[in-house]
Amino acid sequence: MIDLLIKNPLLLLFVVAAIGYPLGHLKIAGQSLGVAAVLFVGLFIGAQHPDLKLPEVVYQLGVVLFVYTVGLSSGPGFFASFRRKGLRDNLFVAGMLLFAAGIAIAAFGLFRLPGEVVAGMYAGSLTNTPALASILEYLKDAAPVAVREQILAQPVIGYSIAYPVGVIGVIVAISLTQRIWKIDYPAEAKRLRELGATRQQFVNQTIRVTQADATGLSIADLNQTYHWNVVFGRLKRGADMSLANNTTLLSAGDLISVVGAPEDVEQVAARLGEPSEERLDFDRSQLDYRRIFVSNANIVGRHVTDLHLQQQFGAVLTRIRRGDIELVPHDNTVLELGDRVRVVAPRNQMEALSRYFGDSYRSLSEIDVMTFSIGIALGLLLGQIPIPIPGGVTFRLGFAGGPLVVALILGAFERSGPLVWNMPFSANLTLRQVGLIMFLAGVGTRSGYAFATTFMQSGGALVFAAGALVTCITALTTLWIGHKLMKIPMSLLIGMLAGLQTQPAVLAYALEQTENDLPNIGYATVYPIAMVTKILLAQLLAALLLSR
DSSP, X not given: OHHHHHHOHHXXXXXXXXXXXXXXXXXXXTBOXXXXXXXXXXXXXXXXXXXXXXXXXXXXXXXXXXXXXXXXXXXXXXXHTTSTHHHHXXXXXXXXXXXXXXXXXXXXXXXXXXXXXXXXXXXXXXXXXXXXXXXXXXHHHHSOGGGHHHHHHHHHHHHHHHHHHHHHXXXXXHHHHHHHTTOOHHHHHHHHHHHTXXXXXXXXXXXEEOOGGGTTOBHHHHHHHHOOOOEEEEEEETTEEEEOOTTOBOOTTOEEEEEEOHHHHHHHHHHHEEEOSOOGGGOOSSEEEEEEEBOOTTTTTOBGGGGOHHHHHSOEXXXXXXXXXXXXXOTXXXXXXXXXXXXXXXXGGHHHHHHHHBOOTTGGGOOOHHHHHHHHHHHHHHHTSOEEETTTEEEOOHHHHHHHHHHHHHHHHOEETTEEOOOOHHXXXXXXXXXXXXXXXXXXXXXXXXXHHHTTTTTHHHHHHHHHHHHHHHHHHHHHIIIIISOOOHHHHHHXXXXXXXXXXXXXXXXXXXXXXXXXXXXXXHHHHHHHHHHHHHHHHHHHHTTO
């Protein structure tokens, strides 16, 4: 069997994936390793024979696919997160990751561990696979040829030993602090909802206009005054039904449908009049609605106002569903491939609207190979540029950092003329998952034999202790500074901590504890900057500590 796997690397790849992926879903004490289990299966199988390993290009391609797709989907949120408190939160997380690197350097001096192991331990204690890839990329060029294979195994040893505590330690820190501080998550959620910091499931409410100070004003005037985060849909005046738009003037007795979060709709109702039991959205005799997929590349990356839906079709967008998130469309909202928009329009315009948006589910499973390849090529070229750092050392972003940085920029731009950089949500997730599995299987099998033979030489117990220190001290310090000094609500903060770890398992635990979506907001705010910062810091650690 070993000979068969040695001669058939593709068979080896899929055997490792087929065993590791389901193992990652097994829960022990309520926790699981997730897709990282593929790495441990790769280590075990690779330990059986020195030639039982996947070609280097497998893990290189895997990490490029993973970081590039992450960057594309994170680009808009990455740059938007630097506004208002997002800048504060991202600087806070970047500072804590730098603090964690300081702990790793202290452990290097205290435990006298090999520098390559410490760099990998840093990536593992913060559960970041692309950071490990950036370390291997740097060492492949920097390590002497005679001992390159042995040195390349060292970061994997550190990563694999520290990874489990990187998940468990953070969960324990959250559990401990929320008990000590007696956190009331429902009360936090209620307070943040009142402040408008979170959103619930959207509702469609019909409102009767009765307030005298609302009559005679246009919807544009009202939005400018009150800054409502809602969409106005149907307007019924007497027996006539029409669509509301910015120029619509409201009159006493009008019925108007409003779509948005419950608390926002309540504010609109209080200003305009009172809720009505009549449901305008149930009347489809004149105006109809439909959910339509955005698959037409010509409208992707454009603002809603630039589509001129009212002028072309007499239509209005009332909701946008992006992945599992529902958004209120505004004039400056940018459409992405794979968005599912809800359109209200005259019945005879529905087919034309479907053709305009594309509405092709098949197209959402495809990618534009040209723009995808150009983006990755640009990222790989950027990754090869040497960057000098103090001490006469140079490093490169490599095949992990280069594509990530380029993808963040291209994802934020959405398109350049006719070139659409983003890809459908479903295709992005599929490529991301395939890439991550390829990387973990590749690096696991290539390091497995060295891992088995050098584990004790590398001080496995000390690496575990050092990784636990990095994870636990960083997590507890983040929670204490964030909650006690910066007054960040715990519901948001534990999501930010999950984003700092770039760890979905921690996010899942946070969501279980709060029983609301607030951790998702914290996670999404800091995830991109945490990913980029860890990739850079891990490579810097490898450069500073190599063979010291």
